[in-house]
Amino acid sequence: MAYFFKRDFPLLIQNNIAYLDSAATTQKPMQVINAISEYYKNANANPHRGAYKLSLESTKVYDEARKKIAKFINAKRENQIVFTRNATESLNLIAYSYGLNNLGSKDKIVLSIMEHHSNLVPWQYVSRKTGSTLEYMYINKTGEITDEEIDSKIVEGTKIVGITHVSNVLGTINPIEKIIKKAHSVGAISIVDASQSVPHMKIDVQKLDADFLVFSGHKMLAPLGIGALYAKSELLEKMKPFLFGGDMIEYVYEQNATFAEVPTKYEAGTQNVEGAVGLSAAIDYLNNIGMDFSENNEIKYSEEVKKCKTLKGMEVVQAIEKELTMYALEELQKLAFVTIYGPGGTENTEIFSASNNVRSAGWNNIENSQAGVISFNVNGVHPHDVASVLDSENVCIRSGNHCAQPLLRFMGLESTCRVSFYIYNTKEDVDRLIDALYKTKKLFAKWIR
Amino acid sequence: MDDLEEVYTNIIMEHSISTKNKYNLIEKDKEEHGHNPSCGDDITLEIKFDGNIIKDLSYAGYGCTISQGSASIMIDLLKGKSKEEAIKLIDIFLKMVNGEDVEEAELNMLGDAKYLKNITKMPARIKCASLAWETMRKMME
Structure with missing residues (x-):
């Protein structure tokens, strides 16, 4: 979805990276x-x-x-x-x-x-x-x-x-x-x-x-x-x-x-x-965003995003990020070796405990309580090590305390991995993230403390 | 072997989960605290001298595989050395991880620590590898 926004961003095109650190800074369009x-x-x-x-x-x-x-x-x-x-x-x-x-x-x-x-x-x-x-x-x-x-x-x-x-x-x-x-x-x-x-x-x-x-x-x-x-x-x-x-x-x-x-x-x-x-x-760029659903666009759109046909500007930005966030949460939730924090997190048993792949009623509330930022940890692996393995697959994420030490201390954590989205991201970027997390798990399997 | 495997070697992995050098000394002469504020790695070194010789050395704290593993490897290397020898080895190590030229003979003096040379292929992690060594260097001053 939304693949066509990526074409405006030379850095993303030239480097074939899954850039998942827009909460830190965004890439710039032509x-x-x-x-x-x-x-x-x-x-x-x-x-x-x-x-x-x-x-x-x-x-x-x-x-x-x-x-x-x-x-x-x-x-x-x-x-x-x-x-x-x-x-x-x-x-x-x-x-x-x-x-x-x-x-x-x-x-x-x-x-x-x-x-x-x-x-x-x-x-x-x-x-x-x-x-x-x-x-x-x-x-x-x-x-x-x-x-x-x-x-x-x-x-x-x-x-x-x-x-x-x-x-x-x-x-x-x-x-x-x-x-x-x-x-x-x-x-x-x-x-x-x-x-x-x-x-x-x-x-x-x-x-x-x-x-x-x-x-x-x-x-x-x-x-x-x-x-x-x-x-x-x-x-x-x-x-x-x-x-x-x-x-x-x-x-x-x-x-x-x-x-x-x-x-x-x-x-x-x-x-x-x-x-x-x-x-x-x-x-100007953000205000002028519209959705393109032409046939020759290779990307498969979900019904939710297709509804955006009537949306413009920031409404589209929000719709895209919502879909990416929910998709990422769903995919991350399938990984038993990952702990997710925040509204859509592992702790939110109301949403996730019922069964592995079925969304419960609480899921819909997450859409309105969580923006396109997700913090998580690969159990037993330090976030910097996760980030380095992901980097070897050209997946860019943030690891550390995110300039919020009191929050992490309150949560009893030293650091987390963080992914964050913007309009140029795609479901393919999320898939690359998930694959790289499997690679991380494999590399560290023998060495988990 | 890709860059990843050249950095995450068995030696560094083993040291990172080993607790043989990770404890508090019962008797210590000095301790030094080191911290990477941007990433949160936090380490405290404790030392006991016997005259000029490092009789005992340990670390405590938390951090990634590289920072923890590097600390443990350093302790194995420096325990039993004189203060002057330790400073010399630390300087060789820091030169090595910062990508400066180091002679083969000098590299070999580093023992297992020489395998951390490959960290130069992962520039974002050099400060993880050097944290314990920089902290030790400060303690020797």
Whole structure:
């Protein structure tokens, strides 16, 4: 299925790899690579600086990219989008500009135990500097945060709630609408790490009512080094700048300075226009995706995917990933030597215990609680060894702690293997994964501890 | 034999599951902790000297086949050696796994550890192979 998307990705075509690490970074389509190349051939100059036409052109493409991002996540105004290097920088901006200035010793920061280090370590710093308390919402054995956990942790005195929309380790889709509502009910602001969701599903920041939402471009077909921060306007107006320097100022005197309007106030120094152009092209690519069911397409489609004929853009992305995720879970579940974690995991006995190959009623719920990220272990074999054997078969997966040490420690694990999908993946990639896992088992059979 | 089999040799596999060098010393003079933050491999070496001679050496911790196996092989090699000999052998090993030229005579001084040379075919895993040795080098300083 969806084989025809692969043809847009030169790296995947030239290397014949099963690339299953898109949660780390995605490959880039020709459309994005060309857009960057065209920018340097035709429009490169320092934006917001020169009084000549070329600089104006550079400013124009930069501003257009901002507009496109705003529309993509349905922000009310384009100046609610601040360009950053990545989600990590966006989160640091929030921690420094908002956290350090708005928290006191009686206040509480609540995070989920699933947070990536980027939405965790900055808050440890803020907590230490301001004397505020740092608490965690923990997960149950299927990798989910229960309503009781939300209600018992987000209470009066909570000022900040940080939550990842989709776990980069377990693929859990968190109930962020509920969490945001709860945060608001106790007077806290919400910070959504959408690094693993904006690339994969339709996000509407107004409907979510998120106060801050961040993501990285490189996880959604765009180049490395460009990311975004969305925030409610009143927060952006009120907050102090994060980085100081060129372009973010209005008047500069010997002893003081005034600052530019939002969002320029948060964009010090010459900006990554190439990145913004690439991100803009990536959004165009995602928005324009449609399904091709022509006869000469060799790929066999499932009935579910055929239903997507009427879908467009992010709906297609989501449909494809859903099918791949469910297929992979089903195939992995057949391997008795593999332990799967998260909502679709081995622990979820409700779904898998009934019989080996028959889906029980609970299966359908998994579709809505797990995105295209699956963590697992080959019993008795260290994930790095698994990754090396898979690499010998040109299957690329991630192994390690996925920048989420507190989560793995909470789960009693040192590391896991992780596969993650994007539109260019196919069921054939999953089959290659399964074959390579058999090879791993064979190689280590004699040596299992 | 493909690259995989040249790295995952019986020697490294056997050492990785063996517990003969994996324990805590009852009496130790020093310990050193080594860690690969990106992958989570975590090792602690414990040492007991008899004058200038490494009387006893052990490791504890967790990690992949390569990091554990390499630690065990290193301990077999360095136990009973003088501090100076140990440093010399560690430096030869680190040169070898980092793909630098090492003379045949020097390689042979490494005993079983010389079979880890093939790790150069798997660049992503060099830091696994060198973890114990880097940690030992630090402890000798």
